[in-house]
Amino acid sequence: MTTRRKLTKLPEHLWSAEKTATYLGVEVTTLYAWRYKHEGPAAYRVGRWLRYDPEDIRAWLGGQVAA
Template sequence: MSEVAPFSQRRPSALPNASAVGRAFLGVQEAAAYLGLSPRTLYVWRHRRQGPPSFRLGARGRVTYRLDALDAWIREQELADSRSNPALDPVSAAPQRRVDHSATA
């Protein structure tokens, strides 16, 4: 069994079917393998307009993902997570005064 490379090192050649993925666009199966998710998760996210950006390509209208868009989406997820972005960590934030809204005039 081969080990899966971390996201930052994962390129199409690191995927199981590198010949089908050695390009700038990935299908749902390849994108799911690249992200370490199930294809069903990507379909659900697309339906809910969540997850990485995708579009339909070709005469059959296959759902397609750009490889660079997947990498950018992963970086956005890392920045939005307080565990990987200390600026968002609520424990390290300076305490703020509470505003008393009960005394309205």
């Protein structure tokens, strides 16, 4: 489930959905499906676009270890 967090420190840069999908090796539509299901990494809405903090992506990915 995606959790909301308050930004205490602004990230240097945010990744687009395309860059995030490429990093994770998934389709952009998969990111949007995860968001719809309240799964996947946290995202920020910037205007009409989703943006991802690379630190959040790495932290989320670290928690996805297969059993």
